Amino acid sequence: MKGRQRMFIIDAMSRTPVYEQLIEQVETMVLTGVMKSGDKMPSVRSLSGELSINPNTIQKAYAELDRKGLIASVPGKGSFISENAMDIIGNDKREQAADLKDLIGEMKLAGVTKQEIMKIIEEVYG
CATH class of the missing domain: 1.10.10.10 (Winged helix-like DNA-binding domain superfamily/Winged helix DNA-binding domain)
Incomplete structure (x- = not known):
């Protein structure tokens, strides 16, 4: 090492x-x-x-x-x-999109606005 x-x-x-x-x-x-x-x-x-x-x-x-x-x-x-390995990880992450959709649905119910969610997405993607 x-x-x-x-x-x-x-x-x-x-x-x-x-x-x-x-x-x-x-x-x-x-x-x-x-x-x-x-x-x-x-x-x-x-x-x-x-x-x-x-x-x-x-x-x-x-x-x-x-x-x-x-x-x-x-x-x-x-x-x-x-x-x-890269393809496997990418596919795993795409499968997690369903979980993300559920989470966004829960956030919507909790009063988080689309603009707030879009702001987070813009921060991640730049």
Whole structure:
């Protein structure tokens, strides 16, 4: 880990479980281009040491990333970002649009105006 910036940051005070924080950070790094298809993931042992986290927690995150198809494990070589990770994450986010629609509906019922929602969208999209 010498000479490189820490990739993962864990918020011990967060209500989000550590393994989910790791998954979210991998997804964000793929979406922002920090990690690309074929990039090697840190080993479970090295990441466990770097973050002072139980290796089983790291393994749980890696198993979920593998299940989602975002990483591929190569025996004896390690885990790598899969070729279609970006597409998988994009499709997952599109599926979440239904949840967003429900949330916007709830916001409307609570009196949040369309203009307020549009302002938030403009802030995100710039």
